Amino acid sequence: MAITKDxxxxxxxxxxxGIIGLPTETVYGLAGNALDQVAIAAIYHLKERPxxxxxxxxxxxxxxxxxxxxxxxxxxxxxVKHFWPGPLTLLVKKKEVVPAALTAxxxxxxxxxxxxxxALALLGLLPFPLAAPSANPYMRISPTSALQVDAYFGERLxxxxxGGICERGVESTIIGWEDGKAVLYRPGxxxxxxxxxxxxxxxxxxxxxxxxxxxxxxxxxxxxxxxILANDIEQSIKxxxxxxxxxxxxxxxxxxxxxxxxxSLSKQGDLREAACNLYAALQSFDEVSLDLxxxxxxxxxxxxxxxxxxxxxxxxxxx
Ligand code: TXA
Ligand code: MG
Numbered sequence: 001m002a003i004t005k006d007x008x009x010x011x012x013x014x015x016x017x018g019i020i021g022l023p024t025e026t027v028y029g030l031a032g033n034a035l036d037q038v039a040i041a042a043i044y045h046l047k048e049r050p051x052x053x054x055x056x057x058x059x060x061x062x063x064x065x066x067x068x069x070x071x072x073x074x075x076x077x078x079x080v081k082h083f084w085p086g087p088l089t090l091l092v093k094k095k096e097v098v099p100a101a102l103t104a105x106x107x108x109x110x111x112x113x114x115x116x117x118x119a120l121a122l123l124g125l126l127p128f129p130l131a132a133p134s135a136n137p138y139m140r141i142s143p144t145s146a147l148q149v150d151a152y153f154g155e156r157l158x159x160x161x162x163g164g165i166c167e168r169g170v171e172s173t174i175i176g177w178e179d180g181k182a183v184l185y186r187p188g189x190x191x192x193x194x195x196x197x198x199x200x201x202x203x204x205x206x207x208x209x210x211x212x213x214x215x216x217x218x219x220x221x222x223x224x225x226x227x228i229l230a231n232d233i234e235q236s237i238k239x240x241x242x243x244x245x246x247x248x249x250x251x252x253x254x255x256x257x258x259x260x261x262x263x264s265l266s267k268q269g270d271l272r273e274a275a276c277n278l279y280a281a282l283q284s285f286d287e288v289s290l291d292l293x294x295x296x297x298x299x300x301x302x303x304x305x306x307x308x309x310x311x312x313x314x315x316x317x318x319x
Contacts, residue, residue, distance in 0.1 A: 023163020
């Protein structure tokens with residue numbers, strides 16, 4: 001496999017039905033032709049993802065976005081005016097041309113226009129949108145660098161397009177509509193408050209739709225080492241003094257003889273910086289032999305909500 005900057009070679013590979021590692025501003029994706037069932041099947045296979053978990057279509061223009069959907073709510077128009085290109089995915093009724101394999105048989109398609117110069121340049125060279133889930137094997141941590149994609153897939157992927165470190169570092173926020181009301185399906189890199197400033201309060205998914213709701217696999221984004229959440233890190237360190245610990249904090253540093261790795265996500269206490277560093281920090285704990293990772297609960301506002309969502313999922317134990 002090659003980490004490459006050669007966009008034209010990558011475009012050719014995609015036109016021939018191939019799969020690549022794609023940089024975006026959120027996380028890297030595993031991308032292929034979103035209108036080609038065979039390419040979609042190859043993505044599911046590579047990711048080892050159940051076919052019941054649908055993929056996002058990445059578009060390079062509004063025209064392309066509208067070619068995929070049968071209806072376009074007025075609020076969708078408002079949101080894309082404010083936030084596209086950017087880390088916002090919209091779930092809208094799909095058109096016939098969208099393969100059932102992309103949406104796992106559901107009647108809505110997830111669409112976003114990524115805000116990354118390399119991704120946009122690539123999309124500009126292609127006559128089709130790109131299906132792309134995050135470029136991690138099922139249930140593992142999403143990659144925020146080309147090197148991490150390489151570490152996951154090696155020779156199984158012909159190209160990873162180099163796009164630097166992802167500047168957002170967590171996945172897009174997903175919004176859809178139920179009975180005309182906007183619903184937040186996945187908290188993400190675009191804070192809920194910013195969306196609400198444009199279209200008003202968001203609803204939470206009805207429980208009947210929760211099964212098919214996005215990013216909702218219970219355990220997700222998880223390091224191999226067991227992780228727990230704590231409001232009071234100092235106290236939790238005391239409670240686990242016989243164990244080899246990793247600590248993930250917002251801004252403070254903690255020390256004790258049994259802390260083998262200390263990761264604080266933003267010395268300045270900046271939530272955007274913390275989100276950007278989150279996945280690489282989680283990944284780094286698996287480089288050390290630890291018994292337990294203690295992660296601090298973040299403030300429940302803005303990107304803090306997104307970080308807490310990911311940490312809660314990382315703390316779910318496999319049955
Ligand atoms: O930031 C992102 O969104 C990244 C980058 C690569 O764009 N992509 C990403 O994809 O996070 P993925 O597949 O890891 O997460 C997308 C979520 C999935 O949990 C999936 O269930 C949901 O979106 N989803 C996609 N299409 C859907 C649909 N038609 N209906 C319901 N949920 C859908
Ligand atoms: Mg994912």
